[in-house]
Amino acid sequence: xxxxxxxxxxxxxxxxxxxxxxxxxxxxxxxxxxxxxxxxxxxxxxxxxxxxxxxxxxxxxxxxxxxxxxxxxxxxxxxxxxxxxxxxxxxxxxxxxxxxxxxxxxxxxxxxxxxxxxxxxxxxxxxxxxxxxxxxxxxxxxxxxxxxxxxxxxxxxxxxxxxxxxxxxxxxxxxxxxxxxxxxxxxxxxxxxxxxxxxxxxxxxxxxxxxxxxxxxxxxxxxxxxxxxxxxxxxxxxxxxxxxxxxxxxxxxxxxxxxxx
Ligand code: HEM
Numbered sequence: 265x266x267x268x269x270x271x272x273x274x275x276x277x278x279x280x281x282x283x284x285x286x287x288x289x290x291x292x293x294x295x296x297x298x299x300x301x302x303x304x305x306x307x308x309x310x311x312x313x314x315x316x317x318x319x320x321x322x323x324x325x326x327x328x329x330x331x332x333x334x335x336x337x338x339x340x341x342x343x344x345x346x347x348x349x350x351x352x353x354x355x356x357x358x359x360x361x362x363x364x365x366x367x368x369x370x371x372x373x374x375x376x377x378x379x380x381x382x383x384x385x386x387x388x389x390x391x392x393x394x395x396x397x398x399x400x401x402x403x404x405x406x407x408x409x410x411x412x413x414x415x416x417x418x419x420x421x422x423x424x425x426x427x428x429x430x431x432x433x434x435x436x437x438x439x440x441x442x443x444x445x446x447x448x449x450x451x452x453x454x455x456x457x458x459x460x461x462x463x464x465x466x467x468x469x470x471x472x473x474x475x476x477x478x479x480x481x482x483x484x485x486x487x488x489x490x491x492x493x494x495x496x497x498x499x500x501x502x503x504x505x506x507x508x509x510x511x512x513x514x515x516x517x518x519x520x521x522x523x524x525x
Contacts, residue, residue: 268487271427271459272496276503279404281412283422283464291421291463291476292338296354301435306351308376308436315440318387319346319359319372326359326371326472333467333474350374354478355463360413361472363390368413368473370394377435377479379428379460380513399507413473416466421476426460428512429521433481445513450520452485457497488525498525 273280296302308316319327327346334353335342343349349357350373358373367390375383386394391409395401416422430437431446433456446455463476488494501509501518509515 266490266492268457268482268490269492269496271425272493272500277500277505277508279398279401281405281408281424283412283424286421286423286463288333288419288421288463288465289337291423291461291478292334292340292353292355294338294340294354301354302351304435305354305374305376309347309350309374313347315382315384315438316376317347317350317372317374318383320388323359323361323371325470326361326467329467329469329472330357330359330474346372346374350376353476355476356478358475358477359467359472360391360475361467361470362414366410366414367392368410371472373475375477377477378438379426379458379479380437380439382439397511399511400505413464416464416473418466418468421463421465424462424464426462428458429484429514429517430456430458430481432456433483435479435481446517446521448517448520450517450524452488452521452524453483455484455521457482457484457487484521494525498522501525 327349331343331349334340334349340352343352356375356377358375359371360368361371363369369388369390370386372387373383392402392406395406429446431454432443434443437443459480461478461480465474467474487497501522509518
């Protein structure tokens with residue numbers, strides 16, 4: 265199955281905790297020969313460092329553990345600050361660790377290409393709180409996610425993907441930019457399938473978790489050329505619950521997009 269078609273598992277739309285095993289280095293190692301990704305990352309981090317990077321002083325050991333891993337295993341130069349590592353690594357990265365009850369909380373990271381959320385609003389909060397805005401996610405997956413993170417095996421990257429549809433090919437969808445959602449009339453060559461490739465890696469020394477995100481953008485007219493991906497997307501959009509379509513800012517256009525697929 266092609267990677268695009270694999271985004272849309274058989275059956276109606278649902279949230280799932282399907283994870284594949286991979287090598288952390290394969291995910292985090294630089295692969296953008298043009299250098300454009302890191303140039304854009306640096307631009308956002310210079311323009312507004314507080315918006316795109318954060319870490320509380322007491323959580324520095326999480327950063328140190330990742331910076332050492334990055335230098336040793338991913339062939340990137342040593343960084344000493346969260347902003348520095350944010351300019352060096354191509355993926356966005358978030359650092360989590362358990363609180364005294366064992367619940368995983370977001371401690372910091374560098375997030376230059378957010379999919380509609382603001383790091384500063386989520387820092388210090390639990391995953392349940394962070395996922396609270398996604399309709400139906402916690403009731404379906406909160407406890408499997410917590411369990412999974414609690415027994416994450418070191419040395420492996422656990423990979424998963426989220427997808428959405430945007431009306432522009434911008435990597436940075438920070439809410440402060442107020443980029444408009446897709447609107448009618450729609451055309452496949454003016455919409456993008458936005459894929460978040462995600463990796464979860466255990467940090468054995470600190471007991472934390474590294475969460476990496478790489479964004480890929482595919483214009484929908486290109487996606488539609490692949491029959492299995494086209495059919496998978498059509499089925500996912502058709503069967504998605506109304507409140508999930510609204511959360512994904514697709515409620516105004518989904519029928520029109522389905523009609524074009
Ligand atoms: C380990 C398994 C995880 C699963 C199965 C999962 C699943 C999901 C899903 C299905 C969504 C909705 C996205 C969409 O449909 O558009 C979502 C959103 C989100 N997830 Fe996760 N997630 C996981 C881990 C994490 C971790 C470790 C973080 C770390 C911060 C995180 C942060 C978020 C955020 C910030 C959003 C967007 C919320 C918003 O719109 O404000 N997730 N997640």
